[in-house]
Amino acid sequence: MSEQEQRLIHGQWSSRMAFILAASGSAIGLGNIWKFPYLVGENGGGAFVLIYMLCVVMLGVPIMMAETLLGRKGRRSPVNTLLNLARQAGAGRLWGQVGWLGVVAGFLILSYYSVIAGWSLAYIFKMSSGFMNQVDAEKARTAFLALQGSPELQFIWHSLFMIATVSIVSRGVNRGLEAATRYLMPLLFIMILALDLFALGSEGAGQGLSFLFKPDFSRLSGESLMIALGQAFFSLGLGMGAIMMYGSYLPDGVSITRASLIVAGADTLIALLAGVAIFPIVFTHHLAPGMGPGLIFETLPIAFGKMPAGHLFGTIFFVLVFFAAITSAIALIEPTVAWLYENRGMSRESASLWSGLACWLVGLGTIQSFSDPLHWRIGDKSLFEWLDFVTAELMLPIGGILIAVFAGWVLSAETTAGELALGSRYRLWRFAIRYLAPLGVGLILLRGVGGM
Ligand code: PHE
Numbered sequence: 001m002s003e004q005e006q007r008l009i010h011g012q013w014s015s016r017m018a019f020i021l022a023a024s025g026s027a028i029g030l031g032n033i034w035k036f037p038y039l040v041g042e043n044g045g046g047a048f049v050l051i052y053m054l055c056v057v058m059l060g061v062p063i064m065m066a067e068t069l070l071g072r073k074g075r076r077s078p079v080n081t082l083l084n085l086a087r088q089a090g091a092g093r094l095w096g097q098v099g100w101l102g103v104v105a106g107f108l109i110l111s112y113y114s115v116i117a118g119w120s121l122a123y124i125f126k127m128s129s130g131f132m133n134q135v136d137a138e139k140a141r142t143a144f145l146a147l148q149g150s151p152e153l154q155f156i157w158h159s160l161f162m163i164a165t166v167s168i169v170s171r172g173v174n175r176g177l178e179a180a181t182r183y184l185m186p187l188l189f190i191m192i193l194a195l196d197l198f199a200l201g202s203e204g205a206g207q208g209l210s211f212l213f214k215p216d217f218s219r220l221s222g223e224s225l226m227i228a229l230g231q232a233f234f235s236l237g238l239g240m241g242a243i244m245m246y247g248s249y250l251p252d253g254v255s256i257t258r259a260s261l262i263v264a265g266a267d268t269l270i271a272l273l274a275g276v277a278i279f280p281i282v283f284t285h286h287l288a289p290g291m292g293p294g295l296i297f298e299t300l301p302i303a304f305g306k307m308p309a310g311h312l313f314g315t316i317f318f319v320l321v322f323f324a325a326i327t328s329a330i331a332l333i334e335p336t337v338a339w340l341y342e343n344r345g346m347s348r349e350s351a352s353l354w355s356g357l358a359c360w361l362v363g364l365g366t367i368q369s370f371s372d373p374l375h376w377r378i379g380d381k382s383l384f385e386w387l388d389f390v391t392a393e394l395m396l397p398i399g400g401i402l403i404a405v406f407a408g409w410v411l412s413a414e415t416t417a418g419e420l421a422l423g424s425r426y427r428l429w430r431f432a433i434r435y436l437a438p439l440g441v442g443l444i445l446l447r448g449v450g451g452m
Contacts, residue, residue, distance in 0.1 A: 016250075016251075016254040016255075016258075016259060018178055019246060019247075019249070019250045019254065019259055020259055020262055020263060021178055021181045021182055021185070022178065022181070022246050022249075022327075022331075023068075023237075023243060023246050023259065023263045024181070024185060024262075024263050024266050024267065025177075025181045025185070025324075025327030025328070025330075025331070026237040026242050026243070026246065026327060026328055026330070026331030027235065027236050027237045027263055027264075027266070027267040027328075028185065028188075028266065028267055028270050028324050028327075028328070029113075029237075029324045029325050029327065029328030029329075030113060030116050030117060030120075030321070030324070030325050030328065031231070031234050031235040031237075031271070031328070032235055032267060032270045032271040032274055032324075033192075033270070033271075033274045033296060033321055033324065034116055034120075034293070034295075034296050034321075035231065035234065035235070035293075036052075036231065036235060036271040036274060036275065037274055037275050037278045037279070037295055037296060038291070038292055038293055038294075038295040038296070039227060039228075039231055040052075040212065040275055040279075040289075041279075041282070041288075041289035041290045041291065041292075041295055042289075042290040042292065043219075043220065043221065043224040043227060043228070044216065044219025044220055044221070044224070045211040045212060045214070045215075045216065045219060045279075045289070046210070046211065046212060046213050046214045046215040046216060047215040047216055047217045047219060047220040047224075048220060048224055048227075048228055049212060049213065049215075049272070049275070050215045051220070051224070051225060051228040051229075052228040052231055052232055053268065055228055055229045055231075055232035056232045056235075056236065056264055056267075056268055057264075058432070058436060058440065059229070059232065059400070059432075059436065059437050059440050059441055060232045060233070060236045060238060060264060061260055061261065061264050062404070062429055062432035062433050062436070062437055063238055063239070063400045063403060063404055063433070063437055064236055064238055064243055064260040064263070064264060065256050065257060065260045065420065065429060065433075066403050066404055066406075066407035066408070066416075066433050067238060067239075067241075067243040067244045067247060067403055068243055068244070068246075068247035068250065068256045068259065068260060069247065069256055069407060069416060069419045069420060070082070070085060070244050070247065070403065070406065070407060071243065071244035071245060071246065071247025071248040071249075071250065072247045072248060072250045072252070072256070072419065073085060073411075073415070073419060074244070074248060075248045076248060076338075076342065077099070077241075077245065077248075077335060077338030077339050077341075077342050078098075078099040078102050078103070078240075078241030078244045078245060078335050078338075078339075079096055079099030079100060079103065079241075079335070079339050079343070080096075080099070080339075080342055080343070081099065081244060081248065082095045082096050082098050082099045082406070083095065083096040083099070085406075085410075085411065086406075086410065089410050089411055089412070091410045095402075095406060095410070098399060098402045098403065098406065099241055099335070099339075101240070101395060101398065101399050101402070102239070102240035102241030102242075102244075102335055102399050103240075103241070103335045103336050103339055104395070105239070105240040105391050105395040105396060105399060106240045106241070106242065106331075106332040106333060106334075106335050106336060107332070107333070107336050107355065107358070107359055107362075108362065108387055108390070108391045108395075109234075109240075109332050109387075109391045109392070110165075110329055110332040110333050110359050111359045111360075111362035111363040111365075111366060111387065112363060112366040112384055112387050112388065113325070113328070113329060113332060114158050114161045114162050114165070114329065114359065114360070114363050115154060115157075115158045115363050115366045115367055115370070115384075116293070116325075117161045117322060117325035117326070117329065118154055118156075118157030118158040118159075118160065118161045119147060119148075119154075119157065119297060120318050120321045120322050120325060121157045121160060121161060121318075121322055122147055122153065122157050123297060123301075123314075123318040123321075124315055124318040124319055124322065126143065126301070127301070127304065127311050127314035127315045127317075127318055128311060128312075128314075128315040129311075130311050131143070132301040132304060132305055132310075132311065132314060133305055133310065133311055134305045134306070135301050135302055135305045136285075136302065137285040137286075137287055137298070137302060140297075140298050140299070140301045140302050140305075141294075141298050143301070144294045144297045144298050145294075147297075148294065148370050148371065149370075149371050150371060151367050151368060151371040151372075154367045154370065154371065155364070155367060158360070158363050158364075158367060159360065161322075161325070161326070161329070162356050162359065162360040162363070163356075164326060165326060165329045165330060165333065165356060166352050166353060166356035166357075168326065168330060169330055169333055169334065169337055169348075169352040169356070170348055170349045170352035170353065171348075172348055177327070177330075180323070181327060184320060184323050184324075185324070187316075187320060188270075188320040188321075188323070188324055189270065189273075191313070191316065191317050191320060192270065192273045192274060192277055193273065194313070195277035195300070195303060195317070196273055196276045196277050198277075198303055198306075198307060199276060199277045199278070199279075199280035199281055199303065200276070200280065202280045202281065202284045203283075203284045204279075204280045204281065204282065204283030204284030204285070205280040205284075207279075207280070207283035208276070208278075208279030208280030208281070208282060208283050208284075209276070209279070209280070211279050211282075211283070211289060212272075212275045212276065212279050222447070222448075223448055225444050225447065225448060226393055226444055226445065226447070226448025226449075227393065227448075229393075229397055229441065229444045229445075229448075230392040230393035230394075230396060230397060231392065233392065233396035233397055233399075233400055234392040234396060235267055235268075235271060236263075236264060236267055237328065237331055238396065238399075238400055239395070239396035239397060239398070239399035239400040239403065240332075240335065240395070240396055240399055241335045241399075242331040242332065242334065242335065244335075244403075245331070245334050245335055245338065246331070255421070256419065256420055257420060257422060257429075274296075277300070277303070278295065278296060278299050278300070281299040281300070281302055281303050282295075282299055285299075285302060287299065293384075300314070300317070301314065304317070333352070333355055333356065333359065336351075336355045337351045337352050337355055338351075340354070340355065365383050366383060366384045366387065368383070369382040369383035369384045369385075370382075370384060393448070394445070394449075397441050397444070397445055398445070400437065400441055401437070401438045401441050401442055404433050404434075404437035404438050404441075405438055407433050408430065408433040408434035408437075408438070409434060413430065416430070417430075
């Protein structure tokens with residue numbers, strides 16, 4: 001039997017490319033196209049973008065390497081991987097709780113992620129029906145508010161998205177999906193580039209670009225730092241075991257460093273290009289950059305409406321966004337499913353079905369908080385904002401600190417050096433993972449929580 005065949009039987013990825021595809025599928029999603037632009041808009045532009053990029057390079061990449069490495073060493077679901085590795089290293093069982101934190105974070109994120117993914121499903125139909133042809137800013141806004149204000153419509157789209165996710169996850173990591181990612185991701189990239197070209201030709205291009213790339217630190221609020229950090233974790237898909245999960249299928253001998261750099265690079269590039277597509281439209285039409293979660297839904301249809309064959313491109317674009325969202329959704333729910341499957345003796349099908357159902361139920365709360373924002377508030381935040389805050393800004397970064405401490409302090413240097421095969425640059429990673437990541441993330445969290 002060839003080595004290749006053996007790997008397939010043991011459930012490993014066929015190649016490094018397959019891992020990169022799956023990890024980028026998990027990283028690239030609504031975080032890049034929907035969330036990054038609206039957070040940039042709400043947090044004053046360029047300075048936020050700069051801080052975000054620093055977080056990705058200095059904290060995100062070393063933690064991504066650590067998470068992949070843990071997965072490859074442990075070769076189980078995150079909870080069991082951490083338990084096993086902790087046992088081998090003579091550390092306590094408490095480390096299994098880190099896996100748990102990830103399971104819960106992924107589950108909660110998916111509950112609202114599915115609602116937003118439902119919006120993009122709705123937009124596939126809004127675009128293809130020609131309803132958005134030639135829309136102006138006001139009509140685009142009315143159309144979005146009609147969707148956001150309707151619990152019934154959001155219920156339907158959220159349910160459809162969750163059904164799609166469950167039906168894919170219940171079949172297991174599948175080759176069809178791998179093949180689809182290979183073609184659809186580059187297509188998404190090309191579509192965004194086309195939108196960029198269109199946006200750059202518009203009146204507000206200069207203003208849009210300087211908003212995005214010219215740092216003005218006076219517009220950065222105290223909380224922004226924490227939001228940028230949380231977004232780095234969210235967008236890279238870090239801190240909850242998703243990458244650990246995929247790392248567990250990664251063949252030995254593949255360079256974790258190169259794979260992490262490629263995934264983080266592609267993820268960041270797509271987010272920036274999405275920003276380049278959106279802000280010129282915002283300024284051309286005198287819209288408010290800080291309008292919040294509706295930003296891409298209120299701006300992109302205006303651009304599509306003006307393009308030749310715009311309804312066709314708009315339709316394709318939202319199909320691709322849906323696809324990017326579903327490959328992330330799979331990563332979000334996979335640790336829960338894997339845990340139920342490994343520890344509770346459930347079949348893959350019922351593990352997927354039950355976790356999907358529970359997630360769908362929690363999502364109904366998010367729908368209510370969008371359609372009836374006045375009643376679904378606790379303190380100064382809506383339910384959606386709370387879920388997002390607790391998961392993206394607290395749980396993922398805390399998960400990240402714990403993963404860094406585990407890889408840097410619990411595992412021996414021989415173990416990690418052997419896995420990473422970095423040569424002399426290993427010391428740089430080890431410094432980042434032992435000191436920079438735990439302290440950097442920790443300080444930002446303390447400041448953010450303290451200053452609230
Ligand atoms: N990274 C995904 C996105 O940007 C979301 C995600 C978060 C996926 C955490 C997995 C884990 O859309």
